[in-house]
Amino acid sequence: MKKLVILAFALAIASIAFANPATIDLSKAFNVASPTKKAVQFPHALHQKNNQCTDCHMDAAGGKKLKAANGKELVIKEVKGTANPLHKDFCWPCHEKKQVKAGKSCTTCHK
Numbered sequence: 001m002k003k004l005v006i007l008a009f010a011l012a013i014a015s016i017a018f019a020n021p022a023t024i025d026l027s028k029a030f031n032v033a034s035p036t037k038k039a040v041q042f043p044h045a046l047h048q049k050n051n052q053c054t055d056c057h058m059d060a061a062g063g064k065k066l067k068a069a070n071g072k073e074l075v076i077k078e079v080k081g082t083a084n085p086l087h088k089d090f091c092w093p094c095h096e097k098k099q100v101k102a103g104k105s106c107t108t109c110h111k
């Protein structure tokens with residue numbers, strides 16, 4: 001019984017530490033206060049196929065600290081307007097670099 005309790009506890013911790021969602025609602029993740037566009041449903045699993053975790057995350061386990069195009073930690077104060085840091089410093093530069101088809105078209109991400 002004691003072992004089972006310990007096992008259940010360990011599993012619960014592991015699932016928190018390694019929660020690696022296949023799709024992430026970025027409007028929720030970044031607390032977009034007054035959205036004017038459809039919330040971005042980020043295809044996380046798809047991005048893991050052709051990119052390294054550390055292309056986007058400061059550390060290989062992933063998590064909330066994202067890596068900006070300049071290699072430093074992405075700083076996001078508020079997500080508002082088209083000149084927001086997710087566009088300029090994160091999503092768009094990589095889509096440009098990797099020549100993603102329609103990678104800067106609004107409806108590729110906001111749909």
Ligand code: HEC
Nearest residue numbers: 018019020024029047048051052053056060061062063064
């Ligand atoms: C193309 C960019 C990209 C790649 C590649 C990527 N991720 Fe992510 N990942 C994100 C974004 C964006 C988030 C959402 C961050 C947030 O909620 O603040 C995220 C969230 C996560 C989270 C959840 C963080 C949390 O606490 O909610 C984990 C865990 C994670 N990623 C792990 C990984 C691992 C492991 C890999 C490599 C196998 C990986 N990611 C590859 C962009 C990426």
Ligand code: HEC
Nearest residue numbers: 040042043046050051055056090091094095098100108109
């Ligand atoms: C490190 C590089 C990189 C970053 C950063 C990145 N992407 Fe991508 N993205 C790609 C590549 C490469 C593809 C092409 C799909 C593939 O891998 O085959 C892609 C494709 C996509 C697609 C199209 C998927 C499909 O079904 O065709 C969407 C949507 C997308 N990205 C959203 C985002 C959003 C939103 C962000 C920022 C939060 C982001 N990406 C950041 C590399 C990146």
Ligand code: HEC
Nearest residue numbers: 026027035036037039040080081082091103104105106109
């Ligand atoms: C590569 C993915 C991607 C593309 C392409 C993209 N966006 Fe975004 N955009 C995001 C992400 C991620 C956010 C923050 C999360 C969210 O708002 O769902 C965002 C947020 C926004 C915001 C602020 C939040 C809001 O809803 O008001 C505006 C405005 C915006 N985008 C407009 C545009 C316009 C206009 C285009 C086309 C020129 C565009 N975006 C293309 C990923 C993208």
